[in-house]
Amino acid sequence: MSRITIISGAGRLPAALAAELDAPLICALDGFAPEGLEPDVTFRVERLVPFLRDLTDRGVERVIFAGAVSRPRLDPSLFDMGTAQMVPRLLAAMQGGDDATLRVVIALFEEAGFDVVGVPDVAPGLFLAPGVYGATVSDADQADATRAAAIVAALGSVDVGQGAVVAQGLCLAVETLPGTDQMLDFVARTARRPNPAGARGVFFKSAKPGQDRRIDLPTIGPETLARAHAAGLAGIAFPARDVIVLDQKTVLQDAERLGLFLWAQP
Incomplete structure (x- = not known):
């Protein structure tokens, strides 16, 4: 079975999901730490491309999103070149609402080679x-x-x-x-x-x-x-x-x- 990572936001869902999985890698968006769960990795949107490379290096193949996030305030000084090229795409999606934004987020992870799965796929007990x-x-x-x-x-x-x-x-x-x-x-x-x-x-x-x-x-x-x-x-x-x-x-x-x-x- 390929290694899975939980891309975590705030709240209790990430911990509940982690309890249903076999040793997932916990990656929390900076400023949105999950409740009752210690992240293995904390990342920022401005460094998304290096973060995706790090997941690949760790052997991660599957990704699942869990937890609450709001749109983070971005610091232009922190962008790497690869992530900066994604910004117009993300900003355009944000203008279309939450669903449009989430679809682009999923697409970015899939384009990086990850299989994005849902809670019904891996944790039906929830x-x-x-x-x-x-x-x-x-x-x-x-x-x-x-x-x-x-x-x-x-x-x-x-x-x-x-x-x-x-x-x-x-x-x-x-x-x-x-x-x-x-x-x-x-x-x-x-x-x-x-x-x-x-x-x-x-x-x-x-x-x-x-x-x-x-x-x-x-x-x-x-x-x-x-x-x-x-x-x-x-x-x-x-x-x-x-x-x-x-x-x-x-x-x-x-x-x-x-x-x-x-x-x-x-």
Whole structure:
């Protein structure tokens, strides 16, 4: 089996992924150290070409991306000649949004001779099997989940977000650049249902239509459930193979304890 490296950003996903793999090389983008995982290599975007050469020298053949990053501030004085030639291509992609940027990043690694793989390919244990966990899903919940899925698909088509909250057919919030936690906190602070005794609402999350599943898959964990509960929602729905679930034992226990459903859709 060829050696694999995790190109790591911040958060707990890189450590969870590393636990599923056989001695991966951990390479962290400077300023975005993973939680609970010590990087073997720290690199900067301005020195991307030397970094790619170093991976080749270390015998790396496969690459997987995991963790959260934002667009780093670049220092022009640090560019080597090879990386500097890539800058116009990267900047042009950034103007097209996150998906366009990520596609170019994948292409750069592939052009350097690496096989870019996704979490579903190498760590299927990070996904829940299709089914309903925790509380039951009512007819009203199903209708809200369907409505939220349509909203997320529309948002994703213009590269905006991967989540939405719908209650009683009304969109209470959508996920934008600040992310899932901020969206759910907003719902907790501001949302009012037309019928206080009616359906509490559903948070739906999925990858964007046409998104390359090898990078930037949505992730939920115990914190997501806690925030969904604080927002007064009935549960969380998502396509089973589109959303990574961290700390699955805790997540399933919390769903039961909080009276929330987790609906991993086929």
